[in-house]
Structure formats: C-alpha cells, structure tokens
Amino acid sequence: MxxxxxxxxxxxxxxxxxxxxxxxxxxxxxxxxxxxxxxxxxxxxxxxxxxxxxxxxxxxxSGLAALPVETPAPGIHVHLGQVAQFEDSPDGWIANLGFIIGRDSIAVIDAGASRQQGQALFAAIRAVSDKPISHLIVTHMHPDHAFGAEVFREAGAAIVGHERLADALQARGPTYLDNLTRLYGPGPMIGTRVVLPDSAVVGSLDIDLGGRVLTLTAAGPAHSDNDLTVLDRATGTLFAGDLVFRGLTPVVDGSLTGWIGWMDGARDGGPVVPGHGPVARDWQEAVGAQRDFLAALDRATRDALDAGLPLSQAVPAIVDALQPFGGDWASFPETAARDATAAYKELEWE
Ligand SMILES: [Zn+2]
Missing domain, CATH: 3.10.20 (Ubiquitin-like (UB roll))
Incomplete structure (x- = not known):
C-alpha cells in the first residue's frame, strides 16, 4: 500500500x-x-x-510516521499519550487514542491533537489492518482528542459524538486552534481544521463492527459537557475518555458534582482506558485516585465558600488545600488553579 x-x-x-x-x-x-x-x-x-x-x-x-500502540485486550489497540498538559508537552500529543477491530470494520476512538497526529494514528491502524475504518468516535470537545478528526473523515469514517459535541466545537474550536498554533507553531498544526460530527449520541447507541458491538453512552456534564464513553462488549473494555484521568491532574471543564456523581455509578470489571495515563485493570484502579482528588477539591471549595472568601482569595486557599496531591499528579500547578476557579463558580450557586 x-x-x-x-x-x-x-x-x-x-x-x-x-x-x-x-x-x-x-x-x-x-x-x-x-x-x-x-x-x-x-x-x-x-x-x-x-x-x-x-x-x-x-x-x-512503512515510510509513514506511526504512533506506537499497545494491545491491552484482543482486537483493542491503544496509544498512550504523554502524561502532561499542553504547556508541558513539545507537541500536544498528550491524549490516549485507540482503535477497535471487528470482523468487518474498525472504530477509532479519538483522533489526536492535530492533523499530523491523526495521520500517525491512521498509519498505526493500517500497519495492523486494512479493513475499512467505519467510525471515528470523539469522546469530547477537547483538542487533544478531537483535532485529528478530518483524517478519518477523508479515510471514509463517520464521525460520532455526544449530542452536545457539535455546539461545543463550534463555540470553542477556533480558539483552541489559535491557542495550539501559538503554542507549537504553524508547521505542526498545518492542515488541522475543526470538523463537526456526522451523528449525535443521545442517551446511548450501539455500533456493530461485525460480530463486535460497541455501546456508546453520553454522560451528563462532568469532565466536559459532552463526554461520551465506549464499551467494547466483547472484552468489557471501557474507553472512558477524560472521565478518567490517571497520573495527569484531572481538569474540571463541565461539572465537579456531575463528575463525582458519574464515578459513583457501578461498573463492570473490565479494563478501563483513561483519557490520560496508563490503562487500568479494573474500575477501582481506574477511578480511586481521581475520586480522592475531586472529593478534596469539592471539600476545599465548600470550605472557602463557607468562610465567605471571594474568588480571588478562594483560589489560592483551595490550591493550598490540594497541595498534598501535588506530588502524585503531573502538571499540577497550572491545573489546580483552573480547577479551583471552575469549582468555585459552580458551587457558589448551590
Ligand atoms: Zn478533556
């Protein structure tokens, strides 16, 4: 080929x-x-x-640059991104990406931060299989997951996302693209365009790759307001998108209380592919540390509100209260202040 x-x-x-x-x-x-x-x-x-x-x-x-991938379960391939935020990464290739191969076709889960990363994922897929790529599932609006999407449209895939994904990309996509171009330069972002999904998931949707069914489930506001998970029913593997962070400080860009509530839902025992960090063997390993972090953020924010602190004083107080977590989570300093701001603005209205 x-x-x-x-x-x-x-x-x-x-x-x-x-x-x-x-x-x-x-x-x-x-x-x-x-x-x-x-x-x-x-x-x-x-x-x-x-x-x-x-x-x-x-x-x-064989001459195309291809992302390295690992195979945590049969037919499931995962590229693990750098565990860092954009500011701490040389190219923004920070998100975990994956693909699942059925009898008839392939579904891709998240497309990477740029056209170039999408192309490198495409090359990794073609190194394993030449079956048609029927679907690209975008787990949410953030550019590290969504910006390689056009590659897969050109390759023939239908792009699928949460019912709120299109609005979110229209509202934020151009700013994200400007920011990444400023951060990494125009060369690495060449050819990258914001593309909208072809179909929207309301509630849940099954996709059949030929003897292999994926169940897509739209979550309520949590990490973002358009999070979508993908369950491979054959192996019980859950692609959680950024509803699960491991090793990288969780980013609250939807609803802190919604996210904590999402983690309380009971899950089956299969492996969990987080949006960032290593694949977890099971649900407890996937969300244990994240639950502790988000609960501490929730507690510290409520303490600041109870003390009557204005936002300008609350943010440093909340970050201070979260310091014990700093050593365990990458890119903690830049993310903790953003999380404190988001949590304060959400909880002050309760
Ligand atoms: Zn995200």
Whole structure:
C-alpha cells in the first residue's frame, strides 16, 4: 500500500510547511501513486487557501510516521499519550487514542491533537489492518482528542459524538486552534481544521463492527459537557475518555458534582482506558485516585465558600488545600488553579 504525501505550506517570509498524508486514496503500486498524486494533491488543496503545494512524494505504508500502540485486550489497540498538559508537552500529543477491530470494520476512538497526529494514528491502524475504518468516535470537545478528526473523515469514517459535541466545537474550536498554533507553531498544526460530527449520541447507541458491538453512552456534564464513553462488549473494555484521568491532574471543564456523581455509578470489571495515563485493570484502579482528588477539591471549595472568601482569595486557599496531591499528579500547578476557579463558580450557586 502506497500513499501520496504532500508538503503543505503557509506562505510567509519563512514558510511553514507540514506533511499531509492523502489518506483517502491508497495505491497498490508506487507507479500508480506517482501518476495520480499531483491531481489528488490539487484536489485536497482546492478549498484550503492559503495553503500551497511544497514537495509531493509517494511513500509505502512503512515510510509513514506511526504512533506506537499497545494491545491491552484482543482486537483493542491503544496509544498512550504523554502524561502532561499542553504547556508541558513539545507537541500536544498528550491524549490516549485507540482503535477497535471487528470482523468487518474498525472504530477509532479519538483522533489526536492535530492533523499530523491523526495521520500517525491512521498509519498505526493500517500497519495492523486494512479493513475499512467505519467510525471515528470523539469522546469530547477537547483538542487533544478531537483535532485529528478530518483524517478519518477523508479515510471514509463517520464521525460520532455526544449530542452536545457539535455546539461545543463550534463555540470553542477556533480558539483552541489559535491557542495550539501559538503554542507549537504553524508547521505542526498545518492542515488541522475543526470538523463537526456526522451523528449525535443521545442517551446511548450501539455500533456493530461485525460480530463486535460497541455501546456508546453520553454522560451528563462532568469532565466536559459532552463526554461520551465506549464499551467494547466483547472484552468489557471501557474507553472512558477524560472521565478518567490517571497520573495527569484531572481538569474540571463541565461539572465537579456531575463528575463525582458519574464515578459513583457501578461498573463492570473490565479494563478501563483513561483519557490520560496508563490503562487500568479494573474500575477501582481506574477511578480511586481521581475520586480522592475531586472529593478534596469539592471539600476545599465548600470550605472557602463557607468562610465567605471571594474568588480571588478562594483560589489560592483551595490550591493550598490540594497541595498534598501535588506530588502524585503531573502538571499540577497550572491545573489546580483552573480547577479551583471552575469549582468555585459552580458551587457558589448551590
Ligand atoms: Zn478533556
């Protein structure tokens, strides 16, 4: 299998370029790729002004950069992201991503932080299987999970998300894209666009990959207001998205009380793939530490409110109360203050 790889460039005094794998059109031979690559590159660039064509080459699948993946259960492949927040990462490739292979097709769970990371996930999938990629399931709006999505649309997948995902991406997507471009530079983000889901999950939805059913469940406001989980019924493996953090300080961007309530729901015993951090063997291992952290955040915030502290004094007081957790959670300093602010604004209205 061969792919055309375009160097797409932003015109500037010093042009910024990045590799774009034209995933929608695999070729059986190098010759065929070489003959057709110029036309498919022009087609791809047609609605992507001001991107222009730099180099163009044909590469075998083995020549594409691929994410490393592990296999925690049969047919389940997981890429573990760096356990860090964006500010502490060189490229933003921080989220866990995965794919599940059924008899007939493949579902991808989360697409990465940029087109480039999505392409590297695509290459990892194709290194394992050439079955059709029928679905991309986006667990929530955050860019580390959602921004590689267009790669999978080009590869033929339907994009599925929580019923509130589209609104959230429309509201926040452009700002996220600006922020990541400022943080990492335009080159690594080249070709990255905010794309909306094709279908929305209300309540729950089953997807059949051929003898392998995935149950998608939309959660209430918790980590974000559009969290979606994916249960592989064949192995009992739960992809929890960012409803479960391990090792990286949990980010509250939906509802603290909603999130604590979500963890109280009883779960079956299969492995849990968190949005960040290592795969957990079971539910208790998955959420034990996170429950302690969020309960402490809840307690410290209520103490600050009971003491009548205004937000400006409450945030440092809450962060101070959470300090004992600092050593166990990566990127604690930058996240704890954000969490304290979010928790205060939520709980002051109770
Ligand atoms: Zn998130």
């Amino acid at each position: 061969f792919f055309a790889v375009l160097s797409a460039c932003l015109p500037a005094e010093v042009p910024a370029c990045g590799p774009v794998t034209l995933v929608g059109r695999p070729f059986p031979s190098m010759e065929q790729c070489a003959a057709e690559a110029p036309r498919i590159a022009e087609d791809w660039l047609a609605d992507r002004s001001p991107l222009t064509r730099g180099g163009l080459s044909c590469l075998p699948l």
